[in-house]
Amino acid sequence: MTVNSKIALHHVGGRWGNHPFPRLPAFAGDFIEVLYEADTDAIAAIQEAGKDRPGELIVIPACLADSDGEGLLHIYVNPGLTSLRELSRALDHRYQNTFGVDFDFGDDGARLLQKRKVATRRLDGLIAAQPAPCPPPDFLSLDVQSGEYEVLLGARNALDHNICGLIVEVEFGEMYVGQRRFQDVYDLLDGAGFDFVRFLAIGETSVRSPLGFRGDGYQDFADALFLRRCDRVPGADAGRGEMLTKLCFFALSFGVVELAVQCLTALHGATLPQAMAYERFVAACRDVYERDAKLLPPLFSAILPPLRIADYSAAAGFEQWPEIFEGLRGFDAAYLRQLKRYERRADSEFETLLRQHGLADVALTVKRKRRSQARNIKWAILNSQGSAPRWRALATRTANALLRMVLGK
DSSP states (O other): OOGGGSEEEEEEOOTTSOOSSOOOGGGGGGEEEEEEESOGGGHHHHHHHTTTOSSEEEEEEOEEOSSSEEEEEEEESSGGGOBSSOBOSTTTTOEEEETTEEEEOSTTTTOEEEEEEEEEEOHHHHHHHOSSOOOOOSEEEEOSTTOHHHHHHTTHHHHHHTOOEEEEEEESSOSBTTOOOHHHHHHHHHHTTEEEEEEEEEEEEBOOOOTTSOOOOEEEEEEEEEEEOGGGOOOOHHHHHHHHHHHHHHHHHTTOHHHHHHHHHHTTTOOOOOSSHHHHHHHHHHHHHHHSOOOOOOOHHHHSOGGGHHHHHHOSSGGGHHHHOGGGGGOOHHHHHHHHHHTOSSOOHHHHHHHHTTOHHHHHHHHHHHHHHHHHHHHHHHHHTTOSOHHHHHHHHHHHHHHHHHHTO
8 A cells, every 4th residue: 555545635724633624434544634834833732633533644834825935924812813914804893603602803803913924835845845755635625814825826736736626715805905715716726627516614704783683694705615627637547547536535525426427437447446445435436336227317408309499488387398398208118117216215326335434415415316306307208298197297286386386486
C-alpha cells in the first residue's frame, strides 16, 4: 500500500481541529488529514483535538494566500473571525445565534484585538517544501474568513493535477473589506474543471429580537461543494484510475450518484486496487452497476413529435402531456415489466451496499427516486396508450386538484 492510495483531506482554517468532510466509520483508516492554521496560538489545541483520530493527522502552522510574502492577520475577540482582512461594517447590527449565544458583529462582539504580521505562503509551494512527506490534496476545504479565493489562486497546480473535490466557505455580500464573493469562486473553479454541486450549509444572520419573536434570517455565507467534472480528470492509466476512484467515492459520499456513475463507466475494464476500504467499496459499486439492466426513462426530445410541439406549448397542464407525448406509445409490455423491478419496496443491491457503508441517507434518496420515477413512467405510458385504469386516472386528477389548491395555482 502506498501513501498516495490513502485519501488526503486538506483543510485550511483548522482552528477547531475539524473539517467539513463527512466522517464515515467504514472508511476511518483511509484518510490523511492535513490541517492548516494561520494563528500559531491555536496549534496546540488542534493537535489535542486530533490525537485520538484513527487516521494520520498533519498540522501545519501557516497562513495561506495567493503569494509568498507578508500579511497582517486580524485577530478578533471572537477568534473564529480571524482573517487577513478587516471586517466590514455591513453586519454591525446583525447577530448569529450559535449554541444558544447571540454572536454580534458590532464593535463589542467583533472587537479587533491585534494585527499580527505573518508570512503568507502558496499552497502549492508549501506542500512541496514540507520536510516530512505530505501528499497533495485529494479533497480541499477552505474556511479562512474571506481569503478563500486567494488560497485557490495559490493552489493552481493542485487544482490542475490532484484535487477531486472542494468545500469552500463563500460570502454573498461584503463581510470583510475587499473580499471576493461566491460568483468569483464559482467562475475560478468552473474554469478549472469543477462543477458547483450545492450549498451544504448556509449561515444566517438576523437583527436581534426577543425569544418567541424570531424566524428565518438573512443568508450571508455558505459552505459550497464543488466536484471535478469526470471528463476533466487528468493523467493516464493507473494515475487516472486512482483519481477517478477517489472522485467516485467523493461523489457517493455527497449523494451525487450520477457523477459516480460517470466515474464507474470510465473505470470499466480497469484493474482497481483494493488495499483501502474506499477502493473496495468503489470496486463493489462498479460490479453492481455493471450487472444492472440500466433502464432509462423516456427522453423528452424523443417522445415529443415535431407536429405536437404547438400542442405542448398550449397545454393547460401536465395532465395533458401523456396524450401529446406520442412517443410514449412505443414503449411495449417488456419495458413495463422491467419497470416493476424498480417499483419494489425492498432495497436494491446498490442501496444495500450504500447502507452497509454508512450512506443510509444516500440509499434512501436513491430508493425514493427509483420508486417514484418508475411509477410516474408507468402511468405516463399507460395514459398515452389509453390503458390506464380509470380509478387511477380519477385519483391522479384529484391529487392534482388538491396540489393546485395547496399551491394556490
